[in-house]
Amino acid sequence: xxQQLSTAPLRVHRVLQDDPLAAPLLAELxxxxxxxxxxxxxxxxxxxxxxxxxxFTPPYGALLVVTQDGEAVAGGAFxxxxxxxxxxxxxxxxxxxxxxxxxxxxxxxxxTEITRxxxxxxxxxxxxxxxxxxxxxxxxxxxxxxxxxxxxEQIGKHPFEKHLPAASLGATA
Numbered sequence: 001x002x003q004q005l006s007t008a009p010l011r012v013h014r015v016l017q018d019d020p021l022a023a024p025l026l027a028e029l030x031x032x033x034x035x036x037x038x039x040x041x042x043x044x045x046x047x048x049x050x051x052x053x054x055x056f057t058p059p060y061g062a063l064l065v066v067t068q069d070g071e072a073v074a075g076g077a078f079x080x081x082x083x084x085x086x087x088x089x090x091x092x093x094x095x096x097x098x099x100x101x102x103x104x105x106x107x108x109x110x111x112t113e114i115t116r117x118x119x120x121x122x123x124x125x126x127x128x129x130x131x132x133x134x135x136x137x138x139x140x141x142x143x144x145x146x147x148x149x150x151x152x153e154q155i156g157k158h159p160f161e162k163h164l165p166a167a168s169l170g171a172t173a
Contacts, residue, residue: 008069010102012109014062017053021065024072025092032092036129048090055079061086062113066106074102076110081123086114088124091133103136115164122162128152 015021030045037044056063060080065072074093081087088110093102114122124142126133129152138144142160152158 010073010105011067013065013067015065017049017051017056017063019063019065021067021072022063022075024094025065025075025090028094029090029092033127037127051089056089059117062110062117063090064106064109064113066102066109068097073097074106076106078110078114078122084119085121085123086117086119088122091136103132104140107136107140111162111164120164120166122164123159124161125157125159127157128155130158134158 013019013021017026026045026048027041029048030041033039033044034041039047055061056077056079061078063075063077065075067073072094074097076091077089078086079089088107091103091106091110093100093106111122122142124137126137131152134152137160140162142162145159145161146155
């Protein structure tokens with residue numbers, strides 16, 4: 001049986017960490033990280049929830065959830081890293097909706113919001129057991145801040161950066 005992809009439009013929601021729309025994002029991230037890095041889903045979920053929710057609120061951050069037909073299909077967040085830099089966090093695509101370009105869509109939405117807030121640079125780290133994330137960031141123009149010729153496990157966390165165009169007048173970080 002083949003799954004038919006919805007043609008319904010994608011909707012982007014700016015939410016708080018406790019919003020019900022964010023629940024699938026946190027739950028699936030916990031499962032994904034636990035399967036790749038060995039902690040239990042409960043431990044990972046608790047760690048995700050322990051991160052200050054205010055880090056992802058205006059004026060310095062945001063948490064975006066993308067829905068289609070009312071279902072959360074992707075999302076991501078950013079927080080202030082420094083006065084000119086936003087840090088990406090929690091980039092996620094639902095298992096049932098992968099390989100549709102949603103990760104790139106989320107990155108584009110986050111970068112637009114980051115630029116609007118006046119940040120000029122984006123920083124992020126991803127784990128050594130997330131080659132799909134590494135490929136996404138490289139394809140989206142992020143520059144690795146590590147030696148890509150080294151084995152992933154030897155590198156550990158994989159830091160990236162991307163410089164963004166100047167924000168329009170009136171935007172502030």
